Amino acid sequence: MSRNRVTVVISQAQGKNPLRRALEESLAATLLMEPGVDLSIVPHLYDLEEGHTGRLFLNSVSGDMIVLGWLFPRAGFWLLDRMGVKGLEGSSPMHPVAEDDGEEAGEADPQEKVPAIGQTGDIPDRTITLLDLRAKPGYEPYLEEVRRLIGESKARREAQVSVRPPVLVELGLPKPAPVIDLTTLASAPAARRWYPVIDYSRCTNCMQCLDFCLFGVYGVDGGERILVESQDNCKKGCPACSRVCPEQAIMFPEYKTPAIAGAPVGVVTGLKIDLSKLFGGGDPSVTAAAERDRELVKDGRDAVGLTVGMAPRRAPRAPTVPDELDGLVDALDKLEI
């Protein structure tokens, strides 16, 4: 693949919702004809197990990538990162990046703030931009945004080439990775999965999730950093540990509540929401313990309540998403509090 081309990936919705399929098909039909685009279609990113052809394809792409999918961009970016599909997170006006609200939200003294783990390993000089297909109706806004992002990508590459001595350009560019044409594999099945995704730009490695989960999902890597070690040990539909993470770093992309599914975290336009309610009412720890007990009992084990793996929770940061504001308020209304 030429470095001047951009890979656009449509990550399909789970299930067979005809409206979602129709949007994917309209986008695919248009993007196939779009100059500068290499188009591929894969199942939902969350469902791609190790060794799945869709995942192998994503790992083979070396240049800029735009992923159109049915999940919050933050969740999608960290899902890809954990698959080894690494790069710099691209931004889009469709999904404004939230401001850091640490001081405004009255959190702990910034001097005491523990730095987040961040991305690890070699981060290639390319951007990965995710667009949430739930953000706008119709395919046209996505097409327009893909075109804008391609223009940005092209300008960036041209600027890089123009500042390099010609000899370095000759010797420094990596050979293009072989491209697997996945358009014929669009319907390759991928069973639904359920597991936590960590946002390492927020995770401070406090290990609270490791202590809390009694199902062996979490572990640590060689650098003693937290990781989701045994994804398939997680209990389907249960988001308990996301409620006890003090940094809102644990996401379950398919959970109905935006704050848990990966909505941006921060304060925008001065509007703040009491997110403790979104996390389960007055005390999220109580909700989390009840959810965990339910799973323990289903497994024939004893409930432990609040006696194991609990630590005092700091005030949660307030996520707001202007486009999602109505959804957040709806979610609050639906909570049984």
Ligand code: SF4
């Ligand atoms: S509880 Fe949250 S911040 Fe702490 S290690 Fe787990 S993911 Fe990271």
Ligand code: SF4
């Ligand atoms: S949701 Fe429950 S089972 Fe899954 S990782 Fe969190 S605490 Fe463990």
